Structures are given as structure tokens and as C-alpha cells.
Amino acid sequence: MQRSHSFLRRVRTIAACILFTLITLLFLDFTGTLHHHLRWVAQIQFLPAVMALNVGVMVGIVVLTLICGRIYCSVICPLGVMQDLLARLNRKKNKFRYHGEIKWLRYLMWVLFVIAIIAGMGSFVALLAPYSAYGRIVQTILQPIYIGINNGLAAIASHYGSYAFYSREVWLRSLPTLLIAVCTFVGLLMTAFSRGRLYCNSICPVGTTLSFFSRFSFLQIQFDKDKCRQCGKCKKNCKAECIDVKHMTVDASRCVVCGNCLEQCAFDALHYESRLHRPKAHPKDTTPTDESRRAFLTGSAIALGTLATAEAQNRVDGGLAVIEQKQAPHRLTPLTPPGSLSAKNMQQRCTGCQLCVSECPNDVLRPSTDLFHLMQPTMSFERGYCRPECTRCASVCPAGAIQPITKEEKAGTQIGHAVWAPWNCLPATDGTSCGNCQRHCPTGAIQMVPLKANDPQSPLVPAVNTEKCIGCGSCEYHCPSRPYPAIYVEGNEVHHLI
Numbered sequence: 001m002q003r004s005h006s007f008l009r010r011v012r013t014i015a016a017c018i019l020f021t022l023i024t025l026l027f028l029d030f031t032g033t034l035h036h037h038l039r040w041v042a043q044i045q046f047l048p049a050v051m052a053l054n055v056g057v058m059v060g061i062v063v064l065t066l067i068c069g070r071i072y073c074s075v076i077c078p079l080g081v082m083q084d085l086l087a088r089l090n091r092k093k094n095k096f097r098y099h100g101e102i103k104w105l106r107y108l109m110w111v112l113f114v115i116a117i118i119a120g121m122g123s124f125v126a127l128l129a130p131y132s133a134y135g136r137i138v139q140t141i142l143q144p145i146y147i148g149i150n151n152g153l154a155a156i157a158s159h160y161g162s163y164a165f166y167s168r169e170v171w172l173r174s175l176p177t178l179l180i181a182v183c184t185f186v187g188l189l190m191t192a193f194s195r196g197r198l199y200c201n202s203i204c205p206v207g208t209t210l211s212f213f214s215r216f217s218f219l220q221i222q223f224d225k226d227k228c229r230q231c232g233k234c235k236k237n238c239k240a241e242c243i244d245v246k247h248m249t250v251d252a253s254r255c256v257v258c259g260n261c262l263e264q265c266a267f268d269a270l271h272y273e274s275r276l277h278r279p280k281a282h283p284k285d286t287t288p289t290d291e292s293r294r295a296f297l298t299g300s301a302i303a304l305g306t307l308a309t310a311e312a313q314n315r316v317d318g319g320l321a322v323i324e325q326k327q328a329p330h331r332l333t334p335l336t337p338p339g340s341l342s343a344k345n346m347q348q349r350c351t352g353c354q355l356c357v358s359e360c361p362n363d364v365l366r367p368s369t370d371l372f373h374l375m376q377p378t379m380s381f382e383r384g385y386c387r388p389e390c391t392r393c394a395s396v397c398p399a400g401a402i403q404p405i406t407k408e409e410k411a412g413t414q415i416g417h418a419v420w421a422p423w424n425c426l427p428a429t430d431g432t433s434c435g436n437c438q439r440h441c442p443t444g445a446i447q448m449v450p451l452k453a454n455d456p457q458s459p460l461v462p463a464v465n466t467e468k469c470i471g472c473g474s475c476e477y478h479c480p481s482r483p484y485p486a487i488y489v490e491g492n493e494v495h496h497l498i
Helices: 002-028 035-043 046-051 055-068 071-075 078-087 103-119 122-128 130-159 175-195 198-202 205-214 260-264 343-349 355-359 392-396 407-411 426-430 436-440 474-478
Strands: 219-223 270-274 365-367 377-379 413-420 446-450 460-464 487-497
Touching: 002 035, 002 071, 002 078, 002 130, 002 260, 002 355, 035 046, 035 392, 046 055, 046 130, 046 205, 055 071, 055 205, 071 078, 071 205, 078 130, 078 175, 078 198, 103 122, 103 198, 103 205, 122 130, 122 343, 130 175, 130 205, 130 355, 175 198, 198 205, 260 270, 343 487, 355 365, 355 392, 407 413, 413 460, 426 460, 436 446, 436 474, 474 487
Parallel strands: none
Antiparallel strands: 219 270, 365 377, 413 487, 446 460
8 A cells, every 4th residue: 555655646746747847848938839839738727717717627627626635736736836846945854743724814815816806806816826926936037047048058059150049138027026926936935945835725715716625525635543653754744734643634625635644654544545435443553664765856956046137238329329228108008918808808817927928029018017907918119019920928828818819810900009209209309201110010000291281391200090000019119219209009998800
């Protein structure tokens, strides 16, 4: 039986290791080559499936929990696996103790979370969602390090005439999101180091939701009271701190079926079996069996480091004139990506996981700093524009906040419209010719007309045909005016076809 428990634990560990590695690579990848193969790893997460109304995934997770217990939390949830890795940093043996359920905190956070989902309070949902919390940690802390290593390899490769790598600029998309990610990571590090799965069993709303089903699961870890010597080894190695040796009970609502207790028990007194099973009495055997050594996670490592963000150096034109950096204009209505349908749909469904931000190849998406839309993606065009042929953000969103959209549909979807700001326009202020916005408009929505209608010789300025404009931001990105563009995009509350 001991060998069987050890085998089951190794299977669980290997599965968790594989899924954790895949979802981490999905968030780290900036080339767009992995999301075609790995986006399913994000789609099987519980909360995104709820937001996307993915009934198949929701039913599958509930059925899995009713059969096996909260194995979702120890295998599929990346934040849960990360806590296991952080707990391993504490090399102290017998580091955990039994603690009772903190019911008032657990159910208060769950009620507040459900209210936030119903009320469309996306910022609060994003703060507590475990999958989204892990996504923010990877995208804001680990991805810059990953890109920095890639840029170093690109520099080395180019020195030898190879273009196997290409460099990508590292820049700070949102300071509030970075600070939230750092605080989340530090908080999880502290709790996992000393209390194991305290976050999962006291704060995480997904863990609480699954606990409603796991307490009735068919398979549970149970005591064989005839064999137990109450040595306490199981309790001291339980990351969920849910084993009460005194009463020989395991709280199935908090147990994540990690298997630590099964492998540590020297008397074969713990079994993972049907909760309907009642073991027969056995004669007590005082000779302990050989204790099998604990299997370590193999093939996975986590790089821990702090992200130092330095202010970008000013670029110079020919070493003479300093080019002022572009700044985002004030938009009365924020822009949401094509496929998001409306600002309301984005607010209600987005969990702020940052996967779309991580995958955007044109540096258009960044987390919002607005309190009511905090960490949800918004668009701005200082570093690029939303190319009509790119649909990567729509293909990776697991929550349904950005619906899948074809290139043809995107080319005909108006997410906003361009607005001319004459006080910033070079032809209007300096009398010089420009026309960048017209030359780069992919839909031909901008025409150059005389500034003075009755003077054909007056400087030409842009006139926007809002019926043809799709709000891609090409005009805003290519506008040479600094720091604010002379033409910018105002968002639409509801997207519509043109």
C-alpha cells in the first residue's frame, strides 16, 4: 500500500509540474508561437471558464472534485503549485501544525467575490482570482527577466551573424499592476513558507467554491484507527494544515490531495480511498515499515529576482536635438480590444490575468490604472498600433472578455474613431506639410483638406471620415507631434461593424 501511495503522489507531482511549466511558458512567450498549442492550459482554469460560460470545463472540474477531492488545486491551478514550490524553500522538517478552519474569513471573502462578479467589479475580482494573480506575477516580474535573457542571446547571436533570436524592448506597462504583483508574490511567499496552503483555504474564492464539493468527494484521505500510533508525522507534513491527529480526522474541504501525509505515514494508517469504505480491524503491529524517501519535483525551477526598472534614456536625432517622448492623450472613453464587444463586457468578464497584454506583439495593450478597471487591458498607441491582421489577444483570452474574431471581422469592427486636435497639428501651428496620418491609415478614412476652405494654398490638414475609421490607432502612432499627437483615437462604449 505504501508503494501505491508513493506512486500516486509521483503521478500527481509530474502532472502538476507539466501543467505548471506549460502555463508559465504561455505567459512568458512573446513571439506568438506557443499560444496556438498551449492556450488550452488557460482555458481549463476554473474562474476563466466561469466567466466564459464554458460549461464543459466547469462541469468537468466539479465532477473531478466530487470524485477525487480538491486535486484541481494541487495539479491544475498554477498559483497552488507555485505555493508548493515556495513552501519547499522552508527546509525545516515537520514545519506544519493542525489549525482549524478560519470560517469567518473564508466565507466572507467568498461572498464578497460573488457580489463583485455579479456587480461587474472587475478590479476586485482580479485581485482575488488565483489564475489571474499568477498571470500578473509571471507577466510583470518574470517576463521582463525572460525577455532580457532573450535580448542577451540575440546580441550574442547577431555578433556571429545569426538571427535565431530577435530583441524585444522591455518597458514598464503599469506601475500599479507591478506593485500589486510584487505584493501578491511577497504575501504568498510569507504564507506558504510558514503556513503552506493558508491562502488557498482562507482567501482563495476558487478553493472555497471547490470545498463545497470536495467535502462530499468519493475518494478521501482517511485514518485507519487500528493502525494509527498518533505520531503526528502526517500533521507536520500537511501543507493544508487540515489533519487532526487527536481525533483522527482529515478536513476534506481543505485537503488538496497532495499525498504528503500518505507517504510520510510509517504505519500505513492513512489511505486514499472511498469515504464509504470502513476498514476492518487489524491486529496492531508495533514494527514500523520502512519509510520511503520523499520524491522531489523534477524538471522545474523558478527564478526569483527583483525587477529593477530604469527610466528610458532620451533618444537623440543625429546626436543633436532631443526627441521628446510621446505621451498618451486623455481619452473620454477608454479603448478596448477588438472582440471585446463593449466596455461593459470587458469590465464584467475580464479577470485581469494579463495574458492578452503579454501576447500583444505591437505593445498596444497595457493594464488600466483606472480604479474601476484596474489591471484590465486598455489600448494606447505610443509604441505601436493595432494591426488589422493581428488577432492574437482574441485567440488567447480564456474568460470570454475578448471573443475570438477573424481578421476580416476585425478589419470591419469599429472600436473607436480618430479625432483631430488642431492645436497640436504641425500644418496648423507651423504651416509645414505632413500627411503622415493619411499615408498610414489602413482604411483610407483620413483625407487631407485645406486648413482654410476658401484658400486652396493653405496647409493641408486631416479630415476624418468616422464611417470608415476603425480606431486602429495607426494615425496616432505615426503622428510626429510631441508629446501629444495631433490626431488620436476616442473609444466606443459599444463596438459596431462599419
